[in-house]
Amino acid sequence: MIPYDIVIIGGGPAGLAAAVSARKNGIDKILILERDRELGGILNQCIHNGFGLHTFKEELTGPEYAQRFIDQVLEMGIEYKLNTMVMDISPERVVTAMSREDGMYQIQAGAVILAMGCRERPRGALNIPGYRPAGIFSAGTAQRLVNIEGYMPGREVVILGSGDIGLIMARRMTLEGAKVKVVAELMPYSGGLKRNIVQCLDDFNIPLKLSHTVVDIEGKEHITAVTIAQVDSHNKPIPGTEERYTCDTLLLSCGLIPENELSNKAGIRMNPVTNGPVVTESLETNIPGIFACGNVLHVHDLVDYVSEEAGRAGAAAARYVQAKGIIEHSDEVVKLIATDGVRYTVPVTIDLKNMADLQTVHFRVGNVYKNCYVSVYYNDKRMTHTRKKIMAPGEMEKIILQKKNLLKEEDLKTITIKIEAE
Amino acid sequence: MYDVIIIGAGVTGSAIARELSRYDANVCVLEKCEDVCEGTSKANSAIIHAGFDAEEGSLMAKMNVRGNEMMDQLAEDLDIPFKRIGAMVVCVQKDTLDGLQTLYERGVANGVKGMRILSKEEAMAMEPNLSDNVEGALYAPSSGIVCPFILNIAMAENAADNGVEFRFNTKVEQITKDDAGIWHLRTNNGEYKARYVVNAAGVYADVFHNMVSDKKIHITPRRGDYCLLDKEAGNHVSHTIFTLPTKLGKGVLVTPTVHGNLIVGPTAVDVNDREGTNTTAAGIADLITKANQQVKDLPMRKVITSFAGLRAHEDHHEFIIQEVEDAPHFIDVAGIESPGLTSCPAIGEMVGEMLREKMSLTPKDNWIAKRKGILNPQTLTMEERNALIQKEPAYGNIICRCESISEGEILDAIHRTLGARSLDGVKRRTRAGMGRCQAGFCSPRVMEILHRELGIPLEEVTKSGGRSTIVMERTKGANGGEA
Numbered sequence: 001m002i003p004y005d006i007v008i009i010g011g012g013p014a015g016l017a018a019a020v021s022a023r024k025n026g027i028d029k030i031l032i033l034e035r036d037r038e039l040g041g042i043l044n045q046c047i048h049n050g051f052g053l054h055t056f057k058e059e060l061t062g063p064e065y066a067q068r069f070i071d072q073v074l075e076m077g078i079e080y081k082l083n084t085m086v087m088d089i090s091p092e093r094v095v096t097a098m099s100r101e102d103g104m105y106q107i108q109a110g111a112v113i114l115a116m117g118c119r120e121r122p123r124g125a126l127n128i129p130g131y132r133p134a135g136i137f138s139a140g141t142a143q144r145l146v147n148i149e150g151y152m153p154g155r156e157v158v159i160l161g162s163g164d165i166g167l168i169m170a171r172r173m174t175l176e177g178a179k180v181k182v183v184a185e186l187m188p189y190s191g192g193l194k195r196n197i198v199q200c201l202d203d204f205n206i207p208l209k210l211s212h213t214v215v216d217i218e219g220k221e222h223i224t225a226v227t228i229a230q231v232d233s234h235n236k237p238i239p240g241t242e243e244r245y246t247c248d249t250l251l252l253s254c255g256l257i258p259e260n261e262l263s264n265k266a267g268i269r270m271n272p273v274t275n276g277p278v279v280t281e282s283l284e285t286n287i288p289g290i291f292a293c294g295n296v297l298h299v300h301d302l303v304d305y306v307s308e309e310a311g312r313a314g315a316a317a318a319r320y321v322q323a324k325g326i327i328e329h330s331d332e333v334v335k336l337i338a339t340d341g342v343r344y345t346v347p348v349t350i351d352l353k354n355m356a357d358l359q360t361v362h363f364r365v366g367n368v369y370k371n372c373y374v375s376v377y378y379n380d381k382r383m384t385h386t387r388k389k390i391m392a393p394g395e396m397e398k399i400i401l402q403k404k405n406l407l408k409e410e411d412l413k414t415i416t417i418k419i420e421a422e
Numbered sequence: 423m424y425d426v427i428i429i430g431a432g433v434t435g436s437a438i439a440r441e442l443s444r445y446d447a448n449v450c451v452l453e454k455c456e457d458v459c460e461g462t463s464k465a466n467s468a469i470i471h472a473g474f475d476a477e478e479g480s481l482m483a484k485m486n487v488r489g490n491e492m493m494d495q496l497a498e499d500l501d502i503p504f505k506r507i508g509a510m511v512v513c514v515q516k517d518t519l520d521g522l523q524t525l526y527e528r529g530v531a532n533g534v535k536g537m538r539i540l541s542k543e544e545a546m547a548m549e550p551n552l553s554d555n556v557e558g559a560l561y562a563p564s565s566g567i568v569c570p571f572i573l574n575i576a577m578a579e580n581a582a583d584n585g586v587e588f589r590f591n592t593k594v595e596q597i598t599k600d601d602a603g604i605w606h607l608r609t610n611n612g613e614y615k616a617r618y619v620v621n622a623a624g625v626y627a628d629v630f631h632n633m634v635s636d637k638k639i640h641i642t643p644r645r646g647d648y649c650l651l652d653k654e655a656g657n658h659v660s661h662t663i664f665t666l667p668t669k670l671g672k673g674v675l676v677t678p679t680v681h682g683n684l685i686v687g688p689t690a691v692d693v694n695d696r697e698g699t700n701t702t703a704a705g706i707a708d709l710i711t712k713a714n715q716q717v718k719d720l721p722m723r724k725v726i727t728s729f730a731g732l733r734a735h736e737d738h739h740e741f742i743i744q745e746v747e748d749a750p751h752f753i754d755v756a757g758i759e760s761p762g763l764t765s766c767p768a769i770g771e772m773v774g775e776m777l778r779e780k781m782s783l784t785p786k787d788n789w790i791a792k793r794k795g796i797l798n799p800q801t802l803t804m805e806e807r808n809a810l811i812q813k814e815p816a817y818g819n820i821i822c823r824c825e826s827i828s829e830g831e832i833l834d835a836i837h838r839t840l841g842a843r844s845l846d847g848v849k850r851r852t853r854a855g856m857g858r859c860q861a862g863f864c865s866p867r868v869m870e871i872l873h874r875e876l877g878i879p880l881e882e883v884t885k886s887g888g889r890s891t892i893v894m895e896r897t898k899g900a901n902g903g904e905a
Contacts, residue, residue: 035820085823087826099819100818104818119863120859120862122726122727122859122860123860124650124726124727124728127649127728130701133885134884134885134891134892135892141865141866145893146897148866149870149880150900151881151895152894152895153893176897220699221886221890222891
């Protein structure tokens with residue numbers, strides 16, 4: 001069995017940033033395992049700009065953003081293997097991998113960082129009735145076909161779901177000469193970033209129909225038309241509101257699901273809200289020495305936050321390796337509670353002994369909130385109360401906790417984050 | 423000119439083709455689609471029924487029980503995934519409990535072995551996720567689950583390996599008989615001639631029958647919607663669970679599949695369109711309601727796909743397997759609805775025997791009885807797998823992440839007898855694209871492999887033949903170079 005200090009599963013933005021950070025924190029033997037034929041992950045197919053405003057203070061395309069990290073990985077001489085599928089991770093951190101060149105082999109990792117990213121919710125999971133012809137794609141699959149393979153799926157497009165990839169693809173298909181007829185969104189609000197609605201739909205006069213869904217798909221061999229209808233407050237289609245659109249392509253952008261098959265096999269505890277692992281302040285899972293970051297942990301809105309989070313995971317994994325797995329823990333950890341409109345928090349526990357001076361806590365809200373407050377309670381005591389003009393499910397929110405404040409609080413057991421009207 | 427032409431390459435046509443391939447005869451199968459297993463055979467419950475359902479003394483009952491008996495040997499010979507997991511018919515209304523006894527007696531009369539009536543407690547002990555409303559159950563251990571695609575593909579491959587010709591994308595449009603008693607089948611791909619015709623055309627069997635006979639038959643396409651659940655839900659039940667029909671109608675079944683998913687369905691709606699395999703919101707809602715009557719806590723959030731199939735329902739709900747009275751040398755194999763999948767080997771045997779007798783066929787001495795399936799590397803040890811990858815590196819390249827299917831398996835699927843030519847063809851043979859992401863990640867890569875191996879432009883790679891192309895043209899500035 002080949003030993004490595006840290007094995008990173010996935011060479012996308014999370015894996016790359018975690019590797020760079022682990023090296024900066026003094027770890028020598030690091031290995032990145034990537035299933036695709038190049039490093040960079042999904043960023044490679046995101047050829048639009050808008051990446052890196054927070055990290056690099058400039059607007060980069062996806063491949064450019066990825067290259068910044070790839071360059072660092074190369075400069076640092078961090079090892080990576082491409083076209084390599086990780087088949088299994090054991091709780092003892094034995095990683096089983098496979099490729100054409102190396103066959104199937106096992107690695108004993110001092111620490112493992114999960115950075116597998118996420119996948120799109122397919123048509124089947126949406127229970128859309130109708131035929132099952134060719135011409136139906138998840139938005140990301142279409143994005144790969146157009147931007148990497150260089151092929152257009154079709155010319156007349158309907159998009160279901162207003163996730164960011166769907167919005168980006170509405171613009172991309174339009175620029176390639178296709179007619180995007182409508183974007184239908186089941187919810188009364190978009191699942192994507194405001195800036196994408198403006199830049200990808202409004203600027204091209206593509207209508208966004210909120211509270212609408214696809215109720216029929218026509219075409220036995222290739223898709224020929226879809227029917228959309230308005231839905232009521234229970235998401236049930238309202239009879240009489242049907243509109244039929246002829247089309248040759250239906251793109252689906254209806255949510256992303258962290259890819260945790262390997263995590264499940266390893267016995268890692270999952271958060272049913274995020275579909276990602278339950279992690280501590282160090283981004284460590286319930287299995288000691290296995291850390292998680294990026295979209296496999298929870299779906300992010302901006303890659304900048306992925307890189308930032310992955311950097312913390314890399315540092316925590318480095319600390320774990322340097323301490324040879326012997327890290328002193330507090331007897332009791334502080335629990336983070338998400339409630340009243342806050343869907344989840346990452347992390348879910350904080351060990352005061354191990355937390356950094358500043359602890360970022362990410363969360364998302366479950367609805368659109370205007371002129372509300374994000375409140376943070378230490379036990380039952382409200383500590384901060386921050387007014388927000390608008391919060392939406394499509395955007396990730398964060399608060400930063402200060403260690404010195406937490407230490408001041410006597411018998412701190414819970415930190416509650418909630419939305420309050422006043 | 424052929425000795426026998428079989429219309430249809432579903433499970434029935436393929437089973438008959440395999441039986442006929444034992445003999446010295448020129449046999450050809452005409453199939454309107456681009457592959458075998460494109461109609462009823464690909465969209466059903468995938469159950470090998472025990473045989474307590476069909477009416478005593480019916481041909482359906484006989485074929486069912488015989489087909490069930492034959493399945494172990496067939497699965498072994500042709501490398502078909504098959505498990506005898508047993509079935510339970512649960513009763514959810516106390517006042518209909520005697521219905522279990524009726525079924526039991528019918529099963530005994532039909533020759534079904536090993537059945538037992540279970541008390542509520544016994545049933546719950548065997549199947550803890552049964553609904554709390556369950557009052558009792560009939561248990562039939564001989565019921566099983568099979569991969570319907572591989573069952574169909576394996577029989578067709580084996581028939582082809584033994585010399586049967588298959589003509590795909592060949593749709594029979596007209597059938598006439600000349601003065602010499604030879605059948606002429608006009609198709610979109612020219613005319614085919616044969617001494618005998620076997621009509622195994624599924625939902626179209628009445629169309630062909632009625633072309634040659636004055637005694638008309640009528641088949642109704644009966645649509646059934648299904649939901650397929652993620653493998654995470656595959657252990658929710660460990661037997662095939664049916665319900666006794668109630669006043670509210672016939673129930674649906676809930677069963678694990680042979681690959682570890684969970685399947686729920688079917689509904690039953692008569693339709694006019696013989697290609698009407700569209701699911702409906704009402705149908706899916708209906709089957710979820712019904713399934714919840716027999717099994718509790720069904721994790722319907724784990725649905726990965728839904729689909730609909732059409733049963734070829736003949737007006738008298740009986741298999742028609744006979745030479746057409748007023749059309750000698752034309753053999754009907756019609757009305758093959760459930761338990762058709764179970765019955766197919768028995769139907770093959772019956773029709774094979776019928777034609778052997780009528781045509782005085784003699785056995786080949788070089789008949790190949792066995793067929794080796796596509797290797798599943800997941801069954802190998804790490805050492806064996808490494809040896810394989812060293813010899814064939816493509817087995818080290820995972821294409822379908824969800825089902826862990828390698829390029830080696832996909833290449834085998836494309837290059838073997840009657841190989842795959844489309845995404846669905848690859849999917850049915852290897853399971854690439856059948857997992858929880860439903861081909862989101864692997865479809866571009868499988869397209870690329872099909873493009874490379876078949877030597878066709880990417881624009882001509884299809885989902886399932888015909889006009890089901892996936893990409894239309896190059897993007898602007900992509901100058902036709904290799905992607």
